[in-house]
Amino acid sequence: MSLRLGDIAPDFEQDSSAGKIRFHEWLGDSWGVLFSHPADFTPVCTTELGFTAKLKDEFAQRGVKAIALSVDPVDSHHKWIEDINETQNTRVNFPILADADRKVSDLYDLIHPNANDTLTVRSLFVIDPNKKIRLTITYPASTGRNFHEILRVIDSLQLTDNYKVATPANWQDGDEVVIVPSLKDEEEIKRRFPKGYRAVKPYLRLTPQPNR
Numbered sequence: 559m560s561l562r563l564g565d566i567a568p569d570f571e572q573d574s575s576a577g578k579i580r581f582h583e584w585l586g587d588s589w590g591v592l593f594s595h596p597a598d599f600t601p602v603c604t605t606e607l608g609f610t611a612k613l614k615d616e617f618a619q620r621g622v623k624a625i626a627l628s629v630d631p632v633d634s635h636h637k638w639i640e641d642i643n644e645t646q647n648t649r650v651n652f653p654i655l656a657d658a659d660r661k662v663s664d665l666y667d668l669i670h671p672n673a674n675d676t677l678t679v680r681s682l683f684v685i686d687p688n689k690k691i692r693l694t695i696t697y698p699a700s701t702g703r704n705f706h707e708i709l710r711v712i713d714s715l716q717l718t719d720n721y722k723v724a725t726p727a728n729w730q731d732g733d734e735v736v737i738v739p740s741l742k743d744e745e746e747i748k749r750r751f752p753k754g755y756r757a758v759k760p761y762l763r764l765t766p767q768p769n770r
């Protein structure tokens with residue numbers, strides 16, 4: 559059965575380009591982004607892994623560790639990393655799981671037989687420090703993911719975990735946010751949102767981002 563939001567991300571032990579990984583232990587208290595790609599030495603994946611390497615500081619600022627996966631073996635990963643570094647003008651700075659035995663692919667349902675019998679799809683999981691799955695996305699092999707969007711979702715998750723707000727369509731860090739509908743008490747609203755709010759409708763109340 560496929561994994562759902564709020565499920566605990568399955569733990570595993572698997573080989574990687576950075577040696578053996580015990581997943582939960584490797585995550586520690588960090589957030590995690592686990593993402594699969596169809597195969598080594600493929601063009602879209604090369605750009606995705608290169609771009610993720612370039613976002614190292616952005617991930618670090620948010621306390622996030624990235625880890626990639628494909629069903630290719632570790633010696634293939636090492637050769638491919640040389641190509642990624644050369645062509646994407648970066649250095650791959652996160653592990654790539656070598657899931658040749660499909661242990662992790664099976665746990666995370668990463669092979670979709672009606673799309674392809676053997677290759678992993680382009681799935682991605684955001685995992686919080688309690689090891690809960692907070693975002694799942696699956697893209698087709700032909701479409702590279704937008705990693706700015708992943709950072710935007712992580713910003714939203716980290717904000718809304720700490721304040722009684724949600725983020726509206728196309729929200730970017732620093733924009734107005736909405737007050738959660740369950741919060742009704744005016745005194746509490748004033749205390750939580752001292753910058754005030756505007757009620758477009760009783761259920762649509764916008765307030766400046768509280769941690770700015």
Ligand code: BEZ
Nearest residue numbers: 596600601602603699700
């Ligand atoms: C790619 O990563 O470039 C790719 C992989 C499988 C099918 C199409 C593109």
